[in-house]
Each structure stands twice: as C-alpha cells, then as structure tokens.
Amino acid sequence: MTEPIVTFQNIHKSFGDVEVLKGINLDIKPAEKVAIIGPSGSGKTTIIRLLMTLEKPTSGDIIVDGKNLWKMDKNGKLVDANEKHLRQVRGDIGMVFQHFNLFPHMTILENCMTAPIHVKSEDKKTAKQRSIEMLEKVGLGDKLDNYPSQLSGGQKQRVAMARALVMRPKVMLFDEVTSALDPELVGEVLEVIRDIAKEGEMAMILVTHEMDFALDVADKVLFLDEGVIAEQGTASEVIEHSKNERLQSFLKRFRA
Amino acid sequence: MDNWSWEIFWDAFPVVLEGLGITVGLTFACYLFALIFGFVWTFLRRIPFKPLNWIVTWVMEFIRSTPPLVQLFFIYFAWPMVPVVGMTLSPFASAVLGLGLHFSTYIGEVYRSGIEGVEKGQWEASRALNFSTSQKWLKVILPQAIPPTIPMLGNYLIIMFKEVPLASTIGVVGILHMANSYGAQYWAYLEPLTIVAILFLVLSYPSAILISKLEKRMNRRFNKNEALNSSKGATT
Numbered sequence: 001m002t003e004p005i006v007t008f009q010n011i012h013k014s015f016g017d018v019e020v021l022k023g024i025n026l027d028i029k030p031a032e033k034v035a036i037i038g039p040s041g042s043g044k045t046t047i048i049r050l051l052m053t054l055e056k057p058t059s060g061d062i063i064v065d066g067k068n069l070w071k072m073d074k075n076g077k078l079v080d081a082n083e084k085h086l087r088q089v090r091g092d093i094g095m096v097f098q099h100f101n102l103f104p105h106m107t108i109l110e111n112c113m114t115a116p117i118h119v120k121s122e123d124k125k126t127a128k129q130r131s132i133e134m135l136e137k138v139g140l141g142d143k144l145d146n147y148p149s150q151l152s153g154g155q156k157q158r159v160a161m162a163r164a165l166v167m168r169p170k171v172m173l174f175d176e177v178t179s180a181l182d183p184e185l186v187g188e189v190l191e192v193i194r195d196i197a198k199e200g201e202m203a204m205i206l207v208t209h210e211m212d213f214a215l216d217v218a219d220k221v222l223f224l225d226e227g228v229i230a231e232q233g234t235a236s237e238v239i240e241h242s243k244n245e246r247l248q249s250f251l252k253r254f255r256a
Numbered sequence: 257m258d259n260w261s262w263e264i265f266w267d268a269f270p271v272v273l274e275g276l277g278i279t280v281g282l283t284f285a286c287y288l289f290a291l292i293f294g295f296v297w298t299f300l301r302r303i304p305f306k307p308l309n310w311i312v313t314w315v316m317e318f319i320r321s322t323p324p325l326v327q328l329f330f331i332y333f334a335w336p337m338v339p340v341v342g343m344t345l346s347p348f349a350s351a352v353l354g355l356g357l358h359f360s361t362y363i364g365e366v367y368r369s370g371i372e373g374v375e376k377g378q379w380e381a382s383r384a385l386n387f388s389t390s391q392k393w394l395k396v397i398l399p400q401a402i403p404p405t406i407p408m409l410g411n412y413l414i415i416m417f418k419e420v421p422l423a424s425t426i427g428v429v430g431i432l433h434m435a436n437s438y439g440a441q442y443w444a445y446l447e448p449l450t451i452v453a454i455l456f457l458v459l460s461y462p463s464a465i466l467i468s469k470l471e472k473r474m475n476r477r478f479n480k481n482e483a484l485n486s487s488k489g490a491t492t
Binding site: 093 | 375377378380381383384385386387388389391395396399400
C-alpha cells in the first residue's frame with residue numbers, strides 16, 4: 001500500500017458565517033487522477049485552493065508528501081505555518097486557474113521560464129530549453145515570443161498548463177480550466193490534459209463540469225454536495241451507476 | 257494699455273529668469289521627496305497591523321487636509337520653536353520638506369491604486385508558482401502596477417510645479433520672488449508678474465500635452481490587456 005501524496009483530515013472551512021467545507025477526509029495516492037464534481041457553491045474549488053495555500057482551513061490538517069501543510073513544528077509544538085514553511089511544502093503543488101492568470105507583461109516563453117529560474121534556481125539555458133519543449137508539447141512552439149494578449153483563450157490555458165508543468169509538481173490542480181473558454185476551444189485544452197494524464201507520474205485533482213472527460217480521465221470521482229463528500233468511487237460508479245438522488249438530479253442537467 | 261511698458265518687460269525678463277533654476281530645482285527636489293515618501297506611506301499601510309494602518313491613514317488625512325501654505329509656515333517659522341525636536345531649516349529645505357510631504361500623501365494614493373489595479377489572479381499565480389515575496393513584487397506585481405500610474409504621477413509633477421511659488425513666502429528665491437522684488441524696487445508689478453505667468457505657461461502646457469499623449473498610449477496598452485480577460489467577462 002503506497003503512502004498517499006495528499007491527505008485531508010477533517011477539514012473545515014468557513015467564510016464568515018458560511019461554512020463551505022464541513023469535514024472533508026480525503027486520500028490521494030501518487031499518480032492518482034481525481035475529479036471533483038458538484039453544484040456551484042458546494043466547495044469544490046475551495047478544496048484545491050486550500051491545497052494551493054490560497055485559502056487557510058478553519059480547522060483540520062492537510063498533509064502533503066508526509067508534511068503538514070498549514071502547521072509547523074516549533075519547539076515541539078504545532079503552530080501556524082509561516083511563509084517559509086508554506087513555500088517548502090507547496091513546492092510540490094502546481095495549479096491551473098479558470099482565468100489562466102498568465103503574466104500579461106511577459107512573453108509566453110518568459111511566463112514559463114521565470115519560475116524555474118528564480119524559484120528553482122535552474123540555470124537559464126536549461127530552464128529555457130525545458131520551457132520550449134513544454135510549450136511545443138502543448139502545441140505552442142510557434143508562439144514563444146508572443147504576449148498572452150495575442151492568444152486565444154484555449155492557447156492561453158495551454159500556456160498556463162505548460163507554465164505549471166515546467167515546475168515538475170507532484171500534484172497538479174485544475175480549477176474549472178475550461179469554464180472560461182468558448183465552447184469550440186474546450187476540446188484542445190482537454191486534449192492536453194488527457195496527454196498529461198496518460199504520462200502518469202503526477203497526481204491530478206480536477207474540478208470540472210465536463211462529465212465525459214471525468215469519466216475518461218479520472219481514477220476516482222468525488223461528488224461534493226453542501227460541503228461534504230456525498231459520494232465517491234470510480235468514475236463509472238459515481239457518474240454512471242450511483243443511486244444518490246442529489247447526484248442523479250445534478251447529472252441530469254449535464255445530459256440534457 | 258498706458259501702463260504697459262515693453263522697456264520694463266525686457267528689463268525685468270532676465271531678472272525674473274534668474275529665479276527659474278531655483279523654481280525648477282525646487283520642483284524636482286519636492287517631487288523626488290514625494291515619490292520616495294509616497295512609497296513609505298504605501299509600505300506602512302500594507303503592514304498587516306491594524307493600529308498602525310489606522311494611525312498612518314489618519315496622519316495622511318491630516319497632512320492632506322491642511323493647506324500646504326500653513327505647513328510651510330509651520331516648518332519654517334514654528335518648528336524651530338518646538339522643544340527638543342525643533343530645528344531650523346533653510347527656506348529651500350523647508351519647502352522640500354513641506355511641499356514634498358504634502359504631495360507624498362497624494363503620490364501614496366497613486367501607488368496604492370496602481371497596486372490594487374493588479375488583478376487578484378496575478379497574486380494567486382505568483383503563489384502557485386511559489387515565488388518568494390520579493391520575487392512576487394519585482395517580477396509580477398510592480399511591472400504591472402507602475403506603468404498605469406505614470407500619467408497620474410506626471411500630472412502631480414505639473415501640479416507641484418504650480419504650487420512651488422508658495423515657497424516664495426518663506427524666502428525661496430524663485431521666479432515669483434524675483435518678480436516681486438523687481439516690482440517693489442521699481443514699483444512695476446505688471447510686467448514682471450506677466451513674465452512669471454508666461455514662464456509657467458510655457459513650461460507646464462507642453463508637459464501637460466506630453467503627459468496626455470503618454471496617457472493615451474498607456475490606455476491603449478491597458479485595453480490590450482483587457483482583451484486578455486474578455487472571456488472572463490463573458491462567464492462571470
């Protein structure tokens with residue numbers, strides 16, 4: 001039995017008076033592909049934002065590769081993690097955003113190679129080389145010197161993926177990465193994610209509304225409803241054979 | 257115009273012009289002070305400690321709500337009389353401190369608007385790529401926050417240039433001071449003060465045009481970046 005790469009232990013998260021996550025327990029094995037589905041407001045995005053340290057849990061622990069993400073040991077006591085500790089632990093995690101969040105003042109190539117050079121202290125030549133290879137892989141080898149504003153939404157999202165992949169994360173988070181795209185551009189982005197998934201080594205957590213895609217890519221699907229994991233299992237168990245009524249009425253809206 | 261004399265005009269012109277170096281020099285000295293101190297305000301306000309932010313905000317508000325002329329008088333005439341911390345400054349230094357401090361509160365607001373104009377997603381992407389705090393500011397935030405503020409900063413330079421004659425009240429020998437002395441000496445104010453007005457016009461009008469050109473260029477650039485997020489607007 002392999003050790004999980006990510007573990008959520010009784011995670012609660014509130015925004016003001018609203019409790020968004022009400023006790024999430026979750027194990028993700030290395031290389032496992034997990035899709036999180038559920039109605040909007042169910043807390044799916046919050047789960048991955050907690051893991052990326054964009055939000056802080058109200059209570060509970062998140063363990064990444066054996067290390068507690070939000071807490072650190074200080075003189076034998078567990079205290080809130082400082083920025084240095086967060087930087088150490090979240091180095092294993094990468095994220096792709098719904099709205100791409102590319103750096104508009106940098107070229108496509110610079111978008112990809114800045115972090116390896118400055119965060120991972122790679123030498124410039126290697127970082128450039130690897131960035132070019134990654135951009136070629138997502139089909140943008142001819143756009144290296146373009147700026148994000150010159151690309152379509154689908155191309156931007158592929159750059160965002162290359163930018164995250166160059167950092168070689170052990171866990172990659174996808175936050176509704178096709179939701180902001182025009183329908184005809186969704187396919188090219190999903191295609192790239194499929195390719196990444198096939199390569200295998202990296203764990204992936206995908207928050208998505210693309211059910212067919214989840215069925216195709218995910219080893220495990222979680223149905224999140226009102227802040228709890230209401231249903232989980234293999235993709236076919238959850239999406240095709242579940243008896244959960246709320247899940248069925250949720251899925252019905254996607255089959256229309 | 258019986259009272260207008262070209263003879264006096266041409267006689268006064270070189271005299272008034274002598275003060276131009278001081279006026280322009282004082283403008284840039286005040287501006288530099290304001291640019292640096294504006295950064296200090298912005299920095300202090302970003303420290304996550306509520307009481308400090310509260311104090312800083314009120315100090316800024318106080319400085320902004322008091323006339324610069326009163327501040328100049330206070331620094332030049334009153335400060336030397338304050339026990340312990342009181343000290344005497346030259347007219348020029350008093351003007352730099354007074355006007356620089358006054359305008360630094362506005363410049364601080366400009367910086368703040370620039371920083372707040374950077375999208376939330378940019379901060380989050382910096383985090384996701386694990387940038388350190390200094391890398392985040394130098395590579396991501398400032399390169400996007402500064403360009404849109406350049407036209408506003410330019411405007412403040414011109415506004416400041418026009419406020420600098422206030423310093424003649426505490427004896428800084430700029431063009432207004434020179435014109436006044438000439439007027440007092442020969443009992444002829446019309447021509448020297450006209451020269452002062454012309455000099456201000458000649459210097460600030462072209463600068464204003466330059467800045468509005470710059471602003472248009474920045475806007476075009478900004479709109480280009482807007483296109484970047486067009487798909488976002490469609491879905492949210």
